[in-house]
Amino acid sequence: MAPTAPSPAKSASPSQPSGKSEVSDLKQQLRQLAGSRAPDADDQRRDVFKRVISCMTAGIDVSAAFGEMVLCSATSDVVLKKMCYLYVGVHARAHPDLALLTINFLQRDCRDQDPTIRGLALRSLCSLRVPNLVEYLVTPLTTGLKDPSAYVRMVAAVGAAKLYHISATTCLDADLPAALKALMLSDPDAQVVANCLHSLLEIWTLEAANSEAAGREIETLYSKPVVFYLLNKIKEFSEWAQCHVLELASKFLPSDNNEIFDIMNLLEDRLQHANGAVVLATIKVFLHLTMSMTDVHQQVYERIKAPLLTLVGAGSPEQSYSVLCHLHLLVMRAPMLFSSDYKSFYCQFSDPSYVKKLKLEMLTAIANESNTYEIVTELCEYAGNVDVPIARESIRAVGKIALQQYDVNAIVDRLLQFLEMDKDYVTAETLVLVKDLLRKYPQWSHDCIAVVGNISSQNIQEPKGKAALIWMLGEYSQDMYDAPYVLENLVDNWDEEQSPEVRLHLLTAVMKCFFKRPPETQKALGATLAAGLADTHQDVHDRALFYYRLLQYDPAVAERVVNPPKQAVSVFADTQSSEIKDRIFDEFNSLSVVYQKPSYMFTDKEHRGTFEYSEDLANLTVGAEAPETVISAQRYQENDNDLLLSTSDKEDNGIRSSNGSYTSTYNAPSDLLSSQTPAETALINPGSSTYSTQTNFSLDDLLGLGVPDAPAPPPPPALALNSKPVLDPATFQKKWGQLALSFSQECSLSPQGAASLMNPQSLIRHMQSNYIQCIASGGQPPNYKFYFYGQKAGAAAFYLVECIVNTASAKAQLKIKAEDGTTAEAFSTLFQSVLSQFGHS
């Protein structure tokens, strides 16, 4: 076929004349061909259809030709039919009335003798997506599901989900889900079964938001009979369907260890599958099933090592990228896993930079006593890499390894060698690292200072590197002979310094230097303060003024503020909480791992686009995880800041952190609302409260919880709980901090309960069905920690619970805090009774 008339390259907008005349031309030709019975009419029609489709692809609005296309569609030519269906599928929604014209011939084709035609027509019929035509869909779909040809059944199974998206009620009224379920459990054809599974999962997951029955249906999908039935057929499925079935299996909660071993034995050979997606899905099943069995879990890691390493090297770079993301996640959980295979992560010259970057991260993560030397040697090779971002990353990687305390001595030497390479970016990155290292290992100051002292500050352009150098000049001015003079030089060029960060550091460094070597620095200090006061940048100005007044008030106090004795930093703050990491691990083999974020942060509507907010939320969840530890962590962090950011940064940081909390509430109006008056909003307008509950729900949903759950057993009449309480992590944390402890006691779990606590989710689900929500959970077997909350029905008062469960001893320690002290006891009784029921249901 010759390339079609208007080159699709010109993505012409509909208003462009070229597009318009083209369309009217096409219309005319179609009209001529409509009634033609010439022997070559089909060929001509094909050509015109092709041109229409190519215009459509190019973005030209060809909907004007709808009528003519439909007229021409009465043909027996399959290709023509397909093109016509494609066209109709794209434009039907804009022309519902004209779409009605197509129904007739589509319905007729649904009864064709040829199963290909039947399937094709049915698929197109379901793809029309015109709400007022749904009535015509039900009959063909119901018959389609019973069609003798597997091809048609396969199409019909997906068609049911399409219908659900157009009109949920029609789909449910026609009882299609029941038919799908029956078909899923009986059809001999694997692809039909797989499509039924896709559709059922989709329908029930969406439906679960408004009906409890749907939640139960989801439960049955994850139940033993269904999962085992599908797993036994696993070899018949196509590789894609296998991925789906394995995903389902990974959410299955086995009742005992034998089931776990059965599943693993059955799936063992899937690790040898050529499709990497199947291998990853299998790995997910293995990892999740063995969570509670530490030994076996370790064996699983050993078993999956070889297939994963193969996947890294096989396939396209994009595939390696996705595999490496998963490896990184695993390595964070089990660093020893790949420590002897570090050579697999050496970068190849031809690797794209995104793969190289991940490989560097892997090398950093797996470094330990045994391999540090080789890894660092390799990383040093990359420091001279042509690809500057990778060179930078590799220097940072060396620094990170140094901070992990392995073989620091040699690494410091290497870092100092970097400084001799005399490249701007290498020097800048290295300086930042040397600064961090000195904060952790002050004992190295002599060696480092000797080298750093030789670096001319003029050669460093990058603000970060320059700031690091200046920090060191200030901090170690007593050891560096010419520190005051270097600083003086820098102050002289104050106006040329672009970066406020550097100017801030310069201010502080000169102050520090002044306290250590007053006579030499006095002149520079005066110049600095003057320049700082005249600075146009607000922060710089403020800090200069602050120092000035502090010095005026009492130089001794100023010294205590600027130059306090310092302790070495022992641990640098981890950026991600373990809660978040566990969430990501739960969502193994999905985008979450690539983004390193739990899915609710990027799929929920509220979070879309506002990354800052999601990050804030992440921090808040951290908080919610363990309120007391957070408080202490904050204190600790402040201590750290003294050391980490140099004293002068302290006030700056104070401001920043309070700023941070402002922005968190500012960016998130819903958050603000609920934190101010959580109870009222929930009370006054229970409808609106679903807005944020849904967040909670969808979180849990992703974990396969299928909320809301089975109706709760009638709670003791003493206290009724609000069925949908709303509390966000921040408020929870605040309340937890404010409230006094109402109750603290130990209670025991039923042995069954302890046994079924293989996975913390099961308890969370159980509590949820009794209107007690979980806000955070974590821990490793046998100890789990949960934070729950509940709300008295019709009142604003919240109850907060910290529950530490030891599955080995079947004991739970409870700490209950109540906003309404009078009902605290009732709630405690209720909570304990609910807890003790766990495992019986």
Place this chain on the structure above:
Amino acid sequence: MPVAASAIYFLNLRGDVLINRLYRDDVGGNMVDAFRMHIMQTKELGTCPVRQIGGCSFLYMRISNVYIVIVVSSNANVSCAFKFVVEAVALFKSYFGGTFDEDAIRNNFVLIYELLDEIMDFGYPQNLSPEILKLYITQEGVRSPFSSKPSDKPVPNATLQVTGAVGWRREGLVYKKNEVFLDIVESVNLLMSSKGSVLRCDVTGKILMKCFLSGMPDLKLGLNDKIGLEKEAQLKSRPSKSGKTIELDDVTFHQCVNLTRFNSEKTVSFVPPDGEFELMKYRITEGVNLPFRVLPTIKELGRTRMEINVKVKSVFGAKMFALGVVVKVPVPKQTAKTSFQTTSGKAKYNASIDSLVWKIRKFPGQTEATMSAEVELISTMGEKKLANRPPIQMEFQVPMFTASGLRVRFLKVWEKSGYNTVEWVRYITRAGSYEIRC
């Protein structure tokens, strides 16, 4: 949901839409614009194959001069999506015969639309196997207007086949001559330090098969891998024969291989698809025979001259030879003039890749060749010398040689009609990424 792709786009390098297929309504119409704006027209392009814009994630891959973009709005399974793209491209290639690029798409867009309809429904991958799809999607695709009733048999048959238990093979095949071709293709990857020590070295191999066999034959393949031999010795209770055995680090098989039997008996048995397919892939890290040794010496004489001396030794059997040997030696950007002396082959300076390219058409085993080159540089001010040069890269292929030492011990074919088959086995080793730092 494993994939549930909302849409798939094919774009050329300028960002024009070649093909778009929307599977779901959950993404807005202007996804392409978003992709163009936020990825194609920024420096971000190529920095990461998965990006999020708004609420949608874009998983994209560049294949020759085409970007294939999958848009998802849910928490999709990334590896599944990329694998789907790779498989889909392989399918298209098998339809257009070899190349997949912008022109091929423009010339076959109707066919691609047809295929996209079949291979994915509502965002869920369906059947992607070319053998099956070719039965009912043909480029002609015409049903003669005079026989509108299902007269042509393959079509209804095809749909039955779409999903059968042995999905990869049609029943009732007949060949006059029953033949099997086995190709063992290995690519050897090497990373050698400037001091001559091997930093990393492995072999990824695949066994490609071409089957022209009648009926439903059962095949069994025996290799000289350690586990398989041990198992066999154990079963037959006789000591395993001496000779080289290979330890495979990891193996993956085509879906036709009975994995249960592989796990219990360690034999590779299968009912093969008709025609060409990839039977298995394997990876080996221990005991790799490197076919070539490269010994570079690079001297810098002052600021403007370099002396490069590269010696290449072939260390495979003297009766064998390598073909298409190419050695690429990187030189600085400011290279002005080069002169060469080679003992065999031809060398020249290629400015577009900043390398000296030395080509030797045929390289016998157990021999060596050298190239000495003098490079004159334009003297530049301020430009500091590169701390690291990019590595020397090498390309080659050695027929009848396997870097792993893997050999086919037997290939048995059983069919109920008991015909005789002819088996052909070939070996070839190619350079994967063969890098020597200097």
